[in-house]
Amino acid sequence: MPTVKPFKATRSTPDKAAHLISRSYQDYSVEELEMQLKYNPFSFLQILNPGYKFSHEITGEERFNLVRNRFLEFKEEGYLMQEEQPAFYIYENTDPHHSYTGIIAGTSVVDYADNKIKKHEDTLSHREILFKDYLKIVGFNAEPVLLTYQDDAEVNRIIAQVKDTFPVYDFATTDSNRHKIWAVTDPAICSMIEKRFAEKSELYIADGHHRSASSHLLSQEMGDQHESYNYFMSFLIAESQLNIYEFNRMVTDLNGLSKEAFLIQLDQHFRIKNHDLEIYKPSKKHHFCMYLDGEFYSLYLRKDIHKIETPLDDLDTQMLYDLILKPILGIEDLRNDNRIDYSYGKSDLLVMKSKIDKGAYAVGFGLFPATVDQMKSIADADLKMPPKSTYIRPKLPSGFIIYEFENE
Structure with missing residues (x-):
């Protein structure tokens, strides 16, 4: 039932690809960003940060227009080229710890609206509108939505068949990642891919809820101006290849409670064990790490205390909110309360410990990562999910394969 289709991508010329692609803008430190903008004229960051050449911070619609200008300049300079015929793209990424392969495709916004593409996160309307306006002005999308599907032997066979051919890209970047891409233009193979996904009952958004919602808004606004507005770029990847990490929570204060009073309240729902300076990392769901006053604790949910009536009740981030953050620490709004902050699991519990030891926060909680099955059950x-429930990899580089809207 879901519709996927090949599209005429705008992509880096092979000789510039290793220099042009970039990580997500937020992944760079201020120093790294400065170095890229200063010394790499081919970086896609030059497009995303157009104010750098003017030594001026630019925001809003003015920035969007300049992003469009930089994008057109990259095409004029020959750094970017557009595919002559529609294609699917098989992308393989290998880093020192993982390897994953998926299909970059155009995905129907109608399927998104009809819930054939299922969601597990709420979106903020102002962010949807902002990114919709951005897409409309710049005229392209460089960050695919990460969609996942149940492992499929036939899709694996098709991917393996394509990977037996010569890739259009094969290079490594300085972050020790190797990138390979195959452009699939053979009508017979494209038809097999389309047919196989059309036989699925649904796809699931793993990452990119705001991007897909904004694409839907843009499609509604542009109407029948061009078919390209009726699709958004996605990266389709099998469930078994997703890596889900947790977001840790840190809170600035104990809501007026003493340490002793706080622990007594926790004891109503959890078995508490003090690990002193020994780092405790949860090894199963419903187990939590807590760092408080220079000591690590394990918190095990007491059996039969918390009723699990929906898939959401079984989720550790929801459980933490229902039993600790809201009733004890007084945090109602997880998105907007400035007393709470988050750090994703790959940053490690030591980062959380360091911030608390420096006095920025009073208490921190480490969680066990959610699973794909939990994510799907909640979407079904x-x-x-509460915000910051999952940090999902892979994170695709920007500027590698670009979905460009057409107006003719």
């Missing part, structure tokens, strides 16, 4: 029940 039309429920939404």
Whole structure:
């Protein structure tokens, strides 16, 4: 039932690809960003940060227009080229710890609206509108939505068949990642891919809820101006290849409670063990790490205390909110309360410990990562996870394969 289709991508010329692609803008430190903008004229960051050449911070619609200008300049300079015929793209990434392969495709916004593409996160309307306006002005999308599907032997066979041919890209970047891409233009193979995904009952958004929602808004606004507005770029990857990490929570204060009073309240729902300076990392769901006053604790949910009536009730981030953050620490709004902050699991519990030891926060909680099955169950029940419930990899580089809207 879901519709996927090949598209005429705008992509880096092979000789510039290793220099042009970039990580997500937020992944760079201020120093790294400065170095890229200063010394790499081919970086896609030059497009995303057009104010750098003017030594001026530019925001809003003015920035969007300049992003469009830089994009057109990259095409004029020959750094970017557009595919002559529609294609699917098989992308393989290998880093020192993982390897994953998926299909970059155009995905129907109608399927998104009809819930054939299922969601597990709420989106913020102002962010949807902002990114919709950005897409409309710049005229392209460089960051695919990460969609996942149940492992499929036939899709694996098609991918393996394509990977037996010569890739259009094969290079390594300085972050020790190797990138390979195959452009699939053979009509017979493209038809097999389309048919196989059309036989699936649904796809699931793993990452990119705001991007897909904004693409839907843009499609509604542009109407029938061009078919390209009826699709958004996605990266389709099998469930078994997703890596899900946790977001840790840090809170600035104990809501007026003493350490002793706080621990007594926790004891109502959890078995508490003091690990002193020994780092405790949860090894299963419903187990939590807590760092408080220079000591690590394990918190094990007491059996039969917390009723699990929906898939959301079984999620550790929801459990933490229902039993600790809201009733004890007084945090109602997880998105906007400035007393709470987050750090994703790959940053490690030591980062959380360091911030608390420096006095920026009073207490921190480490969680066990959510699973793909939990994510799907919540989406199937039309429920939404609390914000910052999952940090999902892969994260695709920007500027590698670009979905460009057409107006003719």
